Amino acid sequence: xxxxxxxxxxxxxQRVIPGGVNSPARAFRAVGREPVFIRNGEGCRIWDxxxxxxxxxxxxxxxxxxxxxxxxxxEALREVLDVGTSFGAPTEAEVxxxxxxxxxxxxxxxxxxxxxxxxxxxxxxxxxxxxxxxxVTVKFVGNYHGHVDSLLVRAGSGLATxxxxxxxxxxxxxxxxxLPLEFNDIGAVERAxxxxxxxxxxxxxxxxxxxxxxxxxRPGFLQALRDLCTKHGAVLIFDEVMxxxxxxxxxAQSLYGVMPDLTTLGKxxxxxxxxxxxxxxxEIMERVAPLGAVYQAGTLSGNPLAVAGxxxxxxxxxxxxxxxxxxxxxxxxxxxxxxGAADAAGVEITSNxxxxxxxFFFTGQQVRCWEDAAACDTGAFAKYFREMxxxxxxxxxxxxxxxxxxxxxxxxxxxxxxxxxxDAFASMAR
Ligand code: HOZ
Numbered sequence: 403x404x405x406x407x408x409x410x411x412x413x414x415x416q417r418v419i420p421g422g423v424n425s426p427a428r429a430f431r432a433v434g435r436e437p438v439f440i441r442n443g444e445g446c447r448i449w450d451x452x453x454x455x456x457x458x459x460x461x462x463x464x465x466x467x468x469x470x471x472x473x474x475x476x477e478a479l480r481e482v483l484d485v486g487t488s489f490g491a492p493t494e495a496e497v498x499x500x501x502x503x504x505x506x507x508x509x510x511x512x513x514x515x516x517x518x519x520x521x522x523x524x525x526x527x528x529x530x531x532x533x534x535x536x537x538v539t540v541k542f543v544g545n546y547h548g549h550v551d552s553l554l555v556r557a558g559s560g561l562a563t564x565x566x567x568x569x570x571x572x573x574x575x576x577x578x579x580x581l582p583l584e585f586n587d588i589g590a591v592e593r594a595x596x597x598x599x600x601x602x603x604x605x606x607x608x609x610x611x612x613x614x615x616x617x618x619x620r621p622g623f624l625q626a627l628r629d630l631c632t633k634h635g636a637v638l639i640f641d642e643v644m645x646x647x648x649x650x651x652x653x654a655q656s657l658y659g660v661m662p663d664l665t666t667l668g669k670x671x672x673x674x675x676x677x678x679x680x681x682x683x684x685e686i687m688e689r690v691a692p693l694g695a696v697y698q699a700g701t702l703s704g705n706p707l708a709v710a711g712x713x714x715x716x717x718x719x720x721x722x723x724x725x726x727x728x729x730x731x732x733x734x735x736x737x738x739x740x741x742g743a744a745d746a747a748g749v750e751i752t753s754n755x756x757x758x759x760x761x762f763f764f765t766g767q768q769v770r771c772w773e774d775a776a777a778c779d780t781g782a783f784a785k786y787f788r789e790m791x792x793x794x795x796x797x798x799x800x801x802x803x804x805x806x807x808x809x810x811x812x813x814x815x816x817x818x819x820x821x822x823x824x825d826a827f828a829s830m831a832r
Pocket of ligand 1: 463
């Protein structure tokens, strides 16, 4: 595979963009090569600027449940171009999207649209503080909630990938409001509440962790968080930026039957366009300006393009509930195929999967928390990634990310990816 144009673009990019990328998570640094520059996508396929074709299992880091350029989304976006792309004023479509989110996400009574998952989590934390009159946030090691100052503490995703434990530039006072605990360790949360229960404003959690690779909650973990938050008057926040509308139509909260007080959503509610949302119990959300004193704002919030993309995709999901069975079947086929191929080649991997989000960890051990994930052989992962890329399979460029199956992946695409994995493992074992 030739990547000359990507290489040339990367050289240019590094002169004018820090590290040549607009987000460190796409820098390919942990996999020992330069990033490829993408030109276009269609269904489950993308093409780079050298014309190389890939089956895409990143899907813009999750939101493209329907694949690239799904006709219902494209048509909805075209209609917006005819009427205007930004007003900084209320529109009918944003009311419809808010109604749809409140209908589909069980714990959400009212919802505020923002521009990204980061804005959503930042705002949710602030509302929780305003509601409780407390300052401390409990978060989990290896969970990532966007680049909010106080949440860049022992975070997953790009920070885990690059080995940055806590971000520079965050005042110690901000980081000091965050209490990082091990994911899936309910004893640690109980002890924290015993010691500091009257200081804890919120517990924020990815109900299925996706930013240290896919790590499901242990049975009972989410319910125990719910019970502790209720007992101590803290706000439970589910960060469903990754799991929302993906692991089930109603997100992880409907899958596990545990209701948070607040939910954060991201790019999935725009079908990949820049948007996010935070919402939940009415009495908490009533603290948000202009009703309450917790300020949060944005000219582009509820932007017509993002809202139209999201409405089209979410309506399509609601009207076609069979999609989730199809995603489950396709992702299970990929999981079984890749695990079988690794076994056959004698390469040790462990897989975690919830619905159509999954990770193959290069370890023989179970992965239940950050400590487990951090023990994986990232060198082997990097080699696997390069082998797969060279065979036209585009995977997340870090052991600490999840891969995503879309409705556009047919059995043939999944089987081709499995065959490529078999070749990749064979070449790694040589
Ligand atoms: N949540 C995404 C990674 N898990 C974000 C990707 C990025 O930071 O660019």
